[in-house]
Amino acid sequence: MIRVLVVDDEELVRSGLRLILEAAGDIAVVGEARDGAEAVSAVARLRPEVVLMDVRMPGMDGLTAAAHLLSWPDAPKLIMLTTFDLDEYVHEALRLGAVGFLLKDTPPRELAAAVRTVAGGPAMLSPSVTKRLIASYADRRPSRAETARKQLATLTGREEDVIRALARGLSNAEIGRELRLTEATVKAHVSRLLAKLGLANRVQAAILVHDADLG
Incomplete structure (x- = not known):
């Protein structure tokens, strides 16, 4: 089973992601967090393999939490969630070491496949979209x-x-x-x-x- 932590400030989004992922059969959502600070604490406690984290949240946002998590020697694989496919915050998260990003309206099958992909190795998610993101925001x-x-x-x-x-x-x-x-x-x-x-x-x-x- 692939251990996943879901991080989003909206309960409805977290519940939807949990339902989708756990229906896959080989993915277990081991916890949820409402903001970046809760995410950092939950990762230290639960040790998930993959973290799905919203970029924009009140309190500690996803980018700040990503900087914390990705500095750890045993950091989980981090996938950023966003409403917009071209997001400067996601680009910065990729620079920090996130393995990719997903839109919140990603079809269920693709969401589960993405989690399996990053859990299995350092693959890049959605290469065509990621390439546009990089090209748009590269300094x-x-x-x-x-x-x-x-x-x-x-x-x-x-x-x-x-x-x-x-x-x-x-x-x-x-x-x-x-x-x-x-x-x-x-x-x-x-x-x-x-x-x-x-x-x-x-x-x-x-x-x-x-x-x-x-x-």
């Missing part, structure tokens, strides 16, 4: 772009090919087909380049490419 000041380019200069030619494709929202299988590599080889390249760049997940890698204006 491309010269100093940031220069720093990003220097960081990417440590990659090999093949690793750079992989990270560019990754930043376009392609899956490992799609990258493999484009670069004529096996999916296992692509996965190995992604793992190495994330470690080399000191990044937590694919979303941060995509943001780095866009910061460098290479996407």
